[in-house]
Amino acid sequence: MKEFKPQLLPNNLAGEAPNWEERIEHPEQWLYSNKLDGARVELSYDTPARGRSLKVIPNVQIQRMNKEVCDAIGRFGGMIEAEFYSEEMNFSEIMHFFKTEDVTSYHTVEKYNKLWNKTLGDPKKGWPYPNRDVIWLTTWHDSLKFHVFDYCLQDNTAKLDRTFMYYDIIQSTECSHLIVIKQCSFYHLDELYQAFDQAIMDGSEGLVLIHKNSEYKYGRHTLKSKQAFKIKDDNLEFDGVILSVEEATEAREGSARTTNELGRSVTSKLKEDRVPNGMAKGFLVEMEDGNKLTVSLKNYNHPARTELLVNQQDYVGRTIRFTGMAPVKAGGCPRHAHFSKGNFRDDK
Numbered sequence: 001m002k003e004f005k006p007q008l009l010p011n012n013l014a015g016e017a018p019n020w021e022e023r024i025e026h027p028e029q030w031l032y033s034n035k036l037d038g039a040r041v042e043l044s045y046d047t048p049a050r051g052r053s054l055k056v057i058p059n060v061q062i063q064r065m066n067k068e069v070c071d072a073i074g075r076f077g078g079m080i081e082a083e084f085y086s087e088e089m090n091f092s093e094i095m096h097f098f099k100t101e102d103v104t105s106y107h108t109v110e111k112y113n114k115l116w117n118k119t120l121g122d123p124k125k126g127w128p129y130p131n132r133d134v135i136w137l138t139t140w141h142d143s144l145k146f147h148v149f150d151y152c153l154q155d156n157t158a159k160l161d162r163t164f165m166y167y168d169i170i171q172s173t174e175c176s177h178l179i180v181i182k183q184c185s186f187y188h189l190d191e192l193y194q195a196f197d198q199a200i201m202d203g204s205e206g207l208v209l210i211h212k213n214s215e216y217k218y219g220r221h222t223l224k225s226k227q228a229f230k231i232k233d234d235n236l237e238f239d240g241v242i243l244s245v246e247e248a249t250e251a252r253e254g255s256a257r258t259t260n261e262l263g264r265s266v267t268s269k270l271k272e273d274r275v276p277n278g279m280a281k282g283f284l285v286e287m288e289d290g291n292k293l294t295v296s297l298k299n300y301n302h303p304a305r306t307e308l309l310v311n312q313q314d315y316v317g318r319t320i321r322f323t324g325m326a327p328v329k330a331g332g333c334p335r336h337a338h339f340s341k342g343n344f345r346d347d348k
Helices: 062-071 092-099 105-118 159-171 189-199 302-311
Strands: 030-035 039-043 079-085 145-152 178-180 206-211 229-233 237-250 257-259 266-267 276-285 294-297 319-325 334-341
Touching: 030 229, 039 062, 039 092, 062 334, 079 092, 145 159, 159 178, 159 237, 189 206, 189 229, 237 294, 237 302, 276 302, 294 319
Parallel strands: 145 178, 294 334
Antiparallel strands: 030 206, 039 079, 079 145, 206 229, 237 276, 237 319, 257 266, 276 294, 319 334
16 A cells, blocks of 8 residues: 655746646646645544644644544545635634644633733734734634545545545535535636636635646646646735844754654754754845744855855845745735845835
8 A cells, every 4th residue: 555645736936927828738627726725634534633744733623623524424435635724814823723732721821811911912012913812812713624625545536536526425424624625627718817816815825726637646746747736826026124134053963863754854843953054044024014024045055145144234124025925814924935135125
């Protein structure tokens, strides 16, 4: 039996507009669906719910939902894949509920009460969830659901057939935790473009495109395979003022190197296992709306990164234009933000 790895979509080349006429030669052979900006979950019968890296999700409420899904459906083979998502929340709020072990526990309530008393709920003073209070953060919300988008079996079942299978599985139960992400056919690229515009207006990241005959791939698809694509706003430009230059770290000599659930070698990310390496990793910037975020560096070699850190006083206060993915909902920061060398905006 082949070792399971979650199917991943290929990344578009930064700064290049895809030629969809070339990629999608026969529109009628494809399915599209909305790409929700939540947290991926992998659900299989009588086992804990896992995330994209196949680690067990620590949240007890999600595990309760998973058990109720399994009880409602009964024994099923394969892996149901879904996005843990709420239409009422932005990405950072969803991740709060995804990562917190128990949002209703005394420990969690105490943690956020202390932070609230310190910041008085002011984002500029360090409160991380604008327009949300402690009660909201420590209450489980019924709007959080598993939005199902695929079903993996240990065979070569095509995407269209897999879709029919999980439609049947979910429609046969009244489990309120499951919502099907609609898979749509189209016959002309104009329909796809209209669907993308509507997806953005509806608060989605964009669209996912899967060939109807595509088999489930263990790992990431390539652009050349022309089996799966994503369409999203991931090359938008933003301005921000540099507040500081942040230093990169590297693994301390002798620190453990492990292999993650996907078979990749990783070094410890624990603070005690990392040491500064004398090079910049990015800029901490503030945007006009007051949001602060770290913007990574692109096209900077080691000497250039060292120079940034040594002479950081020359950069603090300067305005940069950086590239990133738009926030899914108002109030969030751009995601996957990066700055290309030389793109300063001192005229701003």
